[in-house]
Amino acid sequence: MSVTAAAAERLIRIGEVARGAGVSVRAVRYYEQQGLLIAERSPSGQRLYRPDAIPLVRFFQQMYAAGLTSRRINELLPCWDSGHTDAEQRAMLRAERERIQAKIDDLRAALNHLDEVIAITDTHP
Amino acid sequence: MSVTAAAAERLIRIGEVARGAGVSVRAVRYYEQQGLLIAERSPSGQRLYRPDAIPLVRFFQQMYAAGLTSRRINELLPCWDSGHTDAEQRAMLRAERERIQAKIDDLRAALNHLDEVIAITDTHP
């Protein structure tokens, strides 16, 4: 087992990434198309990923669920990858943070609203 | 001032509803198309609403923001209007409640994730 062989063994294909992250293969290709995920290619053209692509895809899902667009995630990726951030990126981070916090507040209000109705309908069957 | 005239004075047009609720006129028409909002009509065909249409539209916005579809809101409207609920509606209420709670949890996780990054990028400028 050479060093290069050991490195090659660590690469996984798209199906494993998709199953590992709990998304579809189509979704993983879409992330690449959006510039979020860069894959090496095998001689025959198949995508090859390092295992840490799996938590990365999970992270994408989390950000999507939080309402960020592919574009925003892309703009903020350097904050993770390199730890490098300029003023603009820090401002975006804060802005997204505020957006998410506001959304949480809205959801909690809606939840309270629903809970009131549930309480009423449970006492008035 | 007759009784009927007094009742008629309380009716407002679509623009006032839209401004009052902070949405577009188009949105209000859309809610009617989805069966959420029923309007009377003036002899010339203009929509006429009672003032409580404004908080109702706000409520729609809150439910939309919470991820409910027009269809779901429509199915749950009787729980508000009449207080009448059958078993199926109570189940839907609970299901939506759980969905929203799960969404809040996801958002809080994403928020924590972002906060970590913000903390790191602030200490590594």
Added chain:
DNA sequence: CTTGCCTCTGACGCTAGCGTCAGGTTTTAG
């Protein structure tokens, strides 16, 4: 009367994150 704002009914457009064929190559299991 007419100016200007409001309203009406269609009806097409848009966005974004995929789903879903179609038609062909590659890898793997037996």
Added chain:
DNA sequence: CTAAAACCTGACGCTAGCGTCAGAGGCAAG
């Protein structure tokens, strides 16, 4: 060696809550 499973590149479809014309009427003020 062969068949199944996985992968490839397009490319069109879909949903849902509106935005946005287009063309035509309605309504208080001056």
